[in-house]
Amino acid sequence: MTTLLEVSGNDPMTDHHIIPLDFDSIDGVPESHSWPPFDEPLNKIQTCDLQDSLIPVIDLTNSKAMNLIGQACKQWGMFQVINHGVPSNLVKKIESESRRLFALPTHEKRRVLRSSNGVSGYGSARISHYFDKGMWHEGFTIMGSCVDDAKVLWPHDFQRFCDTMDAYQNQMKQLTHKLLLMILETIDATQEEIDWAISTHDSRSPLQLNSYPPCPNPSHAVGLAPHTDSLLLTLLHQGDINGLEFFVDGLGWRHVQAVEGAFVVNLGDLLHIFSNAKFPSVSHRAVVNQSKHRISVAYFHGPPFESRVAPSAKFQKPRFKSLLVKEYLSLKSKHCDALSLIQT
Numbered sequence: 001m002t003t004l005l006e007v008s009g010n011d012p013m014t015d016h017h018i019i020p021l022d023f024d025s026i027d028g029v030p031e032s033h034s035w036p037p038f039d040e041p042l043n044k045i046q047t048c049d050l051q052d053s054l055i056p057v058i059d060l061t062n063s064k065a066m067n068l069i070g071q072a073c074k075q076w077g078m079f080q081v082i083n084h085g086v087p088s089n090l091v092k093k094i095e096s097e098s099r100r101l102f103a104l105p106t107h108e109k110r111r112v113l114r115s116s117n118g119v120s121g122y123g124s125a126r127i128s129h130y131f132d133k134g135m136w137h138e139g140f141t142i143m144g145s146c147v148d149d150a151k152v153l154w155p156h157d158f159q160r161f162c163d164t165m166d167a168y169q170n171q172m173k174q175l176t177h178k179l180l181l182m183i184l185e186t187i188d189a190t191q192e193e194i195d196w197a198i199s200t201h202d203s204r205s206p207l208q209l210n211s212y213p214p215c216p217n218p219s220h221a222v223g224l225a226p227h228t229d230s231l232l233l234t235l236l237h238q239g240d241i242n243g244l245e246f247f248v249d250g251l252g253w254r255h256v257q258a259v260e261g262a263f264v265v266n267l268g269d270l271l272h273i274f275s276n277a278k279f280p281s282v283s284h285r286a287v288v289n290q291s292k293h294r295i296s297v298a299y300f301h302g303p304p305f306e307s308r309v310a311p312s313a314k315f316q317k318p319r320f321k322s323l324l325v326k327e328y329l330s331l332k333s334k335h336c337d338a339l340s341l342i343q344t
């Protein structure tokens, strides 16, 4: 069985790409993390209420949910869901447990630093090696069980962290299954293709905790640099602090309005390939602010790494070459524009 470690192992990132800033002692944006001022999202000047936000908020108990989801996938590659069935007290716990982790002293967090060609653990996002500037971000990636790392952080009090992470991942698995069935039905995927996409056998679904501490100079820092997610689907809890933005051709960067109790769903590269580019793999980023410590939790679902990814058999003119999922991830770990490298 291929682990993510193997697919990412062939380009060990040098340490300065992995170790986040020491936010306990930082008092400004160092040159290493100072980005050229970037364009403000167009709708920053608009009132930030719902109808301004391009991304539809879809009630999963609505009988038209599947059609609305299909339209949102084609148009934006992103949507928000409410009345999804995930217990709100668990969502509150995942955020409070994440805050408890990131509130640990820097030297404690660095004891579970991700290894140079690893996936799990504390560190900057893996995309950091695409850029020569650092990000105003610290992350903690969980692949499967987090007991080993949690025992290092809290030798006598690790259970509630792990129980919360496990319970949340189980809920995410169920919600992902429900959403993928709807999304794939809108493009008439075959049963075999559906089984491939929803398979949790041997697939690796990382859980990513993101922390964006308040930043003294937010217009010169980037929380998470522009990227597309690589797998099939990402479910994001962003809490009540705005920061997620996505790029729309011709419009520029638009913010995704934080909606109480909603999950943001964005499609990844593998669904872009499978849909033969019918669904965009939306480029998105996270910006930081001066006063609030923003936390987000992202759950990534992908098919088994040994399996093959290709445009659905129903497309007469496939626009992408077929390759193994692990080959795609290995390509993406070196090139942020991996999708353009596998076009037919």
Ligand SMILES: C=C1C[C@]23C[C@H]1CC[C@H]2[C@@]12CCC[C@@](C)(C(=O)O1)[C@H]2[C@@H]3C(=O)O
Binding pocket: 004, 119, 125, 126, 127, 128, 141, 206, 208, 227, 228, 229, 230, 231, 300, 332
């Ligand atoms: C299976 C995955 C998905 C990864 C890489 C690997 C493990 C960690 C995931 C993230 C989490 C944070 C954002 C992202 C962009 C990153 O840098 O690491 C994600 C990336 C991807 O979606 O490509």
Ligand SMILES: O=C(O)CCC(=O)C(=O)O
Binding pocket: 208, 210, 224, 229, 236, 238, 243, 244, 245, 284, 285, 286, 295, 296, 298
């Ligand atoms: O924190 C956010 O809003 C975005 C996080 C994200 O894009 C990711 O973890 O892939």
Ligand SMILES: [Fe+2]
Binding pocket: 227, 228, 229, 234, 284
């Ligand atoms: Fe992302």
